[in-house]
Amino acid sequence: MSRIKISEISSHFFKFHLIPALLLIICSLMTTVHASTTHANKTGISYQIKGKGFPLILIHAFPTDHRLWAPQIDVLQRHFRVITPDLYGFGQASQTNGEAVSMVEQARGIKKLMDQLHIRKAIIGGESMGGYIALAFLKQYPDSVAGLILSDTRTGEDSPEVKLKREAGAKDVLENGTEKVINDFMPKALSPMASDETRSYLKNILIEQSSTGIASALRGMALRENTSSVLSNTELPILILTGDQDALISPQESQNMHALAKNSELIIIQNAGHLSSLEQPQQWNQAVINMFSVKSE
Numbered sequence: 001m002s003r004i005k006i007s008e009i010s011s012h013f014f015k016f017h018l019i020p021a022l023l024l025i026i027c028s029l030m031t032t033v034h035a036s037t038t039h040a041n042k043t044g045i046s047y048q049i050k051g052k053g054f055p056l057i058l059i060h061a062f063p064t065d066h067r068l069w070a071p072q073i074d075v076l077q078r079h080f081r082v083i084t085p086d087l088y089g090f091g092q093a094s095q096t097n098g099e100a101v102s103m104v105e106q107a108r109g110i111k112k113l114m115d116q117l118h119i120r121k122a123i124i125g126g127e128s129m130g131g132y133i134a135l136a137f138l139k140q141y142p143d144s145v146a147g148l149i150l151s152d153t154r155t156g157e158d159s160p161e162v163k164l165k166r167e168a169g170a171k172d173v174l175e176n177g178t179e180k181v182i183n184d185f186m187p188k189a190l191s192p193m194a195s196d197e198t199r200s201y202l203k204n205i206l207i208e209q210s211s212t213g214i215a216s217a218l219r220g221m222a223l224r225e226n227t228s229s230v231l232s233n234t235e236l237p238i239l240i241l242t243g244d245q246d247a248l249i250s251p252q253e254s255q256n257m258h259a260l261a262k263n264s265e266l267i268i269i270q271n272a273g274h275l276s277s278l279e280q281p282q283q284w285n286q287a288v289i290n291m292f293s294v295k296s297e
Contacts, residue, residue: 044094045109047085051077054146055122056292057110058084059130061152061275062221063181063214064205065091068127071281072288079293080123085113087133089213098174098212100219103129107137114144123292125149125239127277128249129217135227138234147292148234151241151284152274154253155228155260158221166222170215181214182206191245191273198279231260238264239291241284243272265291 048066050073060068066084076082087106089096110133114122123146126134131153138145158166173181186203231238238261242254251268258266267287269276277284 044088045085045113046092047083047113048073049081049083049117051079051081053077053080054292055114055117055119056080056082056288057114057122057124058082058149059106059110059124059126059133060084060087060090061126061128061130062217063090063178063185063209064202065093065209067091067205068275068278070201071278072285075281075285076288079289083113083117083119083122085110087130087217089216090209095210096212096216098170098215098219100223101216102220103132103136103224104140106133106220107140110137111141111144120144121146123147123149125151125288126153127151128153128274129221132221132224132227135230136224138236139227139230142234145236147237147239149239149241149288149292150254150257152243152246152249152254152276154249155226155231155257156253157224157226163222166218170218173211173218174215178207178209178211178214188247189274190279191243191271193271194273194279202275202278228260231257232262235262237291239287240264240266241269241276241287242266243269243274243276243279245272246274246276248274 056076058069058072060066065086069084073082086093088094088101088109121144124134124137126132126149131150134148134150135155138148169181182203185206186199189202190198240254240258242251244251254266258264269280269283272280
C-alpha cells in the first residue's frame with residue numbers, strides 16, 4: 001500500500017496550464033458547447049464524450065450534473081476517452097418523481113451506458129455521491145472496472161440521524177423548491193479561498209437542477225449500504241482524493257479508505273473544500289494522470 005502524501009504541483013506544470021480563474025471562464029463557455037453535443041442514452045442517462053484513449057467515466061456529485069467536470073475535460077481528454085454522464089434526475093437525463101433512486105440503480109444506469117457504447121472495462125471515478133455510485137458499481141460489476149477514483153467520498157452508510165435529515169430535506173425541497181438546499185450547500189461545497197468565478201459557476205449548475213431530482217437523490221443516498229468490504233477486497237488500483245478543507249466529508253474518511261484498500265494512493269488536495277475537482281483542477285487532474293495515464297497508451 002502506498003504511503004500518504006500531500007499533492008505538490010511543480011512550477012513546470014503551472015507554466016503550461018491556465019490559472020483557476022481563467023479556467024473557470026473557459027468552463028462557462030464550455031457549458032454552451034456541451035449542451036449542443038449531449039448524447040441521449042436509451043436508458044435515460046445523457047452523457048458527453050471527449051478524447052480517444054482508455055475509457056474514463058466520471059460520475060458527478062450531488063446536486064450537480066456533468067458540467068461539474070468541465071475543468072477536467074480539456075486536460076484529461078488528452079490521455080483518456082472521458083465520459084461524463086448526467087445521473088437520473090439531473091441535467092439532461094430522464095427526470096425522476098421525487099421517490100428514491102438508489103446508488104445501485106444509478107450504477108445500473110452507468111453499466112447500461114457502457115453496454116450501449118460497447119465499453120467492456122473502464123476507470124470509474126466519482127465525487128461525493130458519485131463516489132457512492134462508483135463503489136456500488138464496483139460491487140455489482142467488478143469485471144467492468146479497470147480502476148477506481150474516489151474523490152471526497154466515503155464507504156460508510158448514513159447514521160439514523162442523517163437518514164432522517166435527508167428525508168426532511170427531500171420533503172422540504174418538494175414542497176418549497178431548491179433555494180434552501182442550494183443556500184445550505186454552497187458554503188460547504190468550496191473552501192473560503194474559492195474564487196468568485198468558481199462560486200458563480202457552481203451556483204449556476206445548482207439552480208438548474210429539479211426539485212424531484214434532488215429529492216430522489218437525497219432519499220437514494222439514505223438507502224446505501226456500507227461498502228468498506230468492497231474496497232478492502234479488491235486488488236484494483238484505487239486513487240483516493242480529498243480536499244484538505246472538506247467540510248462535508250472529513251479528510252479522515254479518505255485516510256480510512258486508504259488504510260482499507262490494498263492498492264491505493266491518497267492525494268490530499270491543498271486549498272480545496274468538498275468539490276476538490278472543481279476548486280483545484282490542476283492538482284486533481286495531475287493526480288489522475290499520474291495514476292492512470294498508462295491506461296491510455
